[in-house]
Amino acid sequence: MKIFYYILSIKLKCIAILPFGVIYILSDIMAFLLMHIFRYRRKVVKMNLQNAFPEKDKKEIYKITKDFYINFADLFFETIKASHISIETLFKRLKIENIEIMKKHLSSGRSLIVCLSHRGNWEWLGLVFANAFKYNGYAIYQPLKNNFFDDYMKAIRGRFRKECLVPAKQTARIILKHKNEPSYY
Structure with missing residues (x-):
């Protein structure tokens, strides 16, 4: 099991050093895979959105669902990127x-x-x-x-x-x- 985590840590470091353009391409691919191929928690997401927004039609719920998966994948890759990002870049990308x-x-x-x-x-x-x-x-x-x-x-x-x-x-x-x-x- 230690070998698995050692290999995983190397992969995470490799992802973290990628430029943002590549990070967001990977993120879009992951969002597509999670939503359409693996259908990760798709029923739960759809049901929660329908309950939260009963006035929305199927097309609007689909758009929000798609946005959720894109945001989820972005957060995943941005978190990995956080292990390598400079504080200057963070201040440029995040406004408080x-x-x-x-x-x-x-x-x-x-x-x-x-x-x-x-x-x-x-x-x-x-x-x-x-x-x-x-x-x-x-x-x-x-x-x-x-x-x-x-x-x-x-x-x-x-x-x-x-x-x-x-x-x-x-x-x-x-x-x-x-x-x-x-x-x-």
């Missing part, structure tokens, strides 16, 4: 609006809890936050069951970070421990 509001709160000694929707690449945002603020940050994460992938994701998330990674079950404990320090979570 109203960041001055967050900086103002932190500089006044107050902490922040940042809540995000299921849109965009959280891994990239975490890497940008680590360089945008001079304050401690704590990224809350759900540990993965597979040790290889858990270590891989922690390595990506910790590339530029001053803050530490906090398993979700320890969140309250960490917030209380650092309650007198301006931090972001």
Whole structure:
């Protein structure tokens, strides 16, 4: 099994160094395969969209389904790319609006809890936050069951970070421990 993970880590590194144009071509291929060939969770996606948007017709649901698979594949490859991307490239590709509001709160000694929707690449945002603020940050994460992938994701998330990674079950404990320090979570 160690050989498998060794080979996989080499493949992931090879993908990470590819230029963005190639990354997004691979992403489009993966989206097509997941949606049309493997039909990965297709019934669940369709049912959830029909329940969420009962007013939409089949054509509109199909378009949203297709967009979901494209976004899913983009996030997959962008996460791999995060293991190699420079902070300068991240700042060019990711715009945080109203960041001055967050900086103002932190500089006044107050902490922040940042809540995000299921849109965009959280891994990239975490890497940008680590360089945008001079304050401690704590990224809350759900540990993965597979040790290889858990270590891989922690390595990506910790590339530029001053803050530490906090398993979700320890969140309250960490917030209380650092309650007198301006931090972001």
